[in-house]
Amino acid sequence: MVDGMEAFPEKVRVVDLWAWGEPFLNKNLIEMIKYLRQVNVCDEIRACTNGSFLNPEMNRKLVDSGLTMLRVSLDAMNDKDYKDICGVEVSFDSMVENIRDLYECSRGKMMLSIKSVDTAMRNEGDVEKFYDIFSDISDYCFIEDIIDAFPGYDGFEKPDNKDVKFRKWNSYHDRANYVCAKPLVQMAVHSNGEVSACCNDWSFQLSYGSIKEKTLPELWNSKELRKIQLMQVEKPRSEIPYCKICPCESDDDIDDVANIIADRLRDN
Numbered sequence: 001m002v003d004g005m006e007a008f009p010e011k012v013r014v015v016d017l018w019a020w021g022e023p024f025l026n027k028n029l030i031e032m033i034k035y036l037r038q039v040n041v042c043d044e045i046r047a048c049t050n051g052s053f054l055n056p057e058m059n060r061k062l063v064d065s066g067l068t069m070l071r072v073s074l075d076a077m078n079d080k081d082y083k084d085i086c087g088v089e090v091s092f093d094s095m096v097e098n099i100r101d102l103y104e105c106s107r108g109k110m111m112l113s114i115k116s117v118d119t120a121m122r123n124e125g126d127v128e129k130f131y132d133i134f135s136d137i138s139d140y141c142f143i144e145d146i147i148d149a150f151p152g153y154d155g156f157e158k159p160d161n162k163d164v165k166f167r168k169w170n171s172y173h174d175r176a177n178y179v180c181a182k183p184l185v186q187m188a189v190h191s192n193g194e195v196s197a198c199c200n201d202w203s204f205q206l207s208y209g210s211i212k213e214k215t216l217p218e219l220w221n222s223k224e225l226r227k228i229q230l231m232q233v234e235k236p237r238s239e240i241p242y243c244k245i246c247p248c249e250s251d252d253d254i255d256d257v258a259n260i261i262a263d264r265l266r267d268n
């Protein structure tokens, strides 16, 4: 994969070492980050975590590894809610102290972002608590509306957030069919080698090859990906297979320039 990244004419902007699980379960994570930094194939290296693996020793390893941003995703605001929501014992106070330690030892070296979701907030007090604690010990902190990031997957009961009252952070677009920019800006490379047009495609319906067979630049310039990209900018979302059931918002609002992008993709 690193060879593939080196072969792009421009440096890859971001490598995000995360897809659907907890990256810190990978015992080689720190070595992978160090190697990416050493070979210098991307501007930024990011990762995401539930925060349970953070401690003073791990924090310093992370900061020294060359990671440029860590996103911590919190699922509850106290021990009891962690047990209720996630089914695991978590000391919320210890988690906060470990995040505080990471913030302090990462200054000038790594950005720290703290996120939670509306369903983790049991009342307005939790919302206040979240911002009171994390505003001063993060570079970014915010509460998102929970969404179905695995459209069509029915392997577990999905929480419903329709009754959640704290919707003021809602960042959804109102438009039903806005163009999704993900296939134009990201490649989701999975542990089995499959490369998909977006990180939400859990069933590989937007897969366009494998790094076991082609290099990253070959995949990025492939006619299979071009077809998926053109479909995104030419059709309403309701007519695009798989995407039509996806509630995820686009990273960028490109509705007004979709025609221009379509012309460029056709010429390419």
Ligand code: SF4
Pocket: 180, 181, 182, 183, 197, 198, 199, 200, 201, 242, 243, 246, 247, 248
């Ligand atoms: S609409 Fe959803 S499934 Fe389709 S590319 Fe965008 S994020 Fe992925």
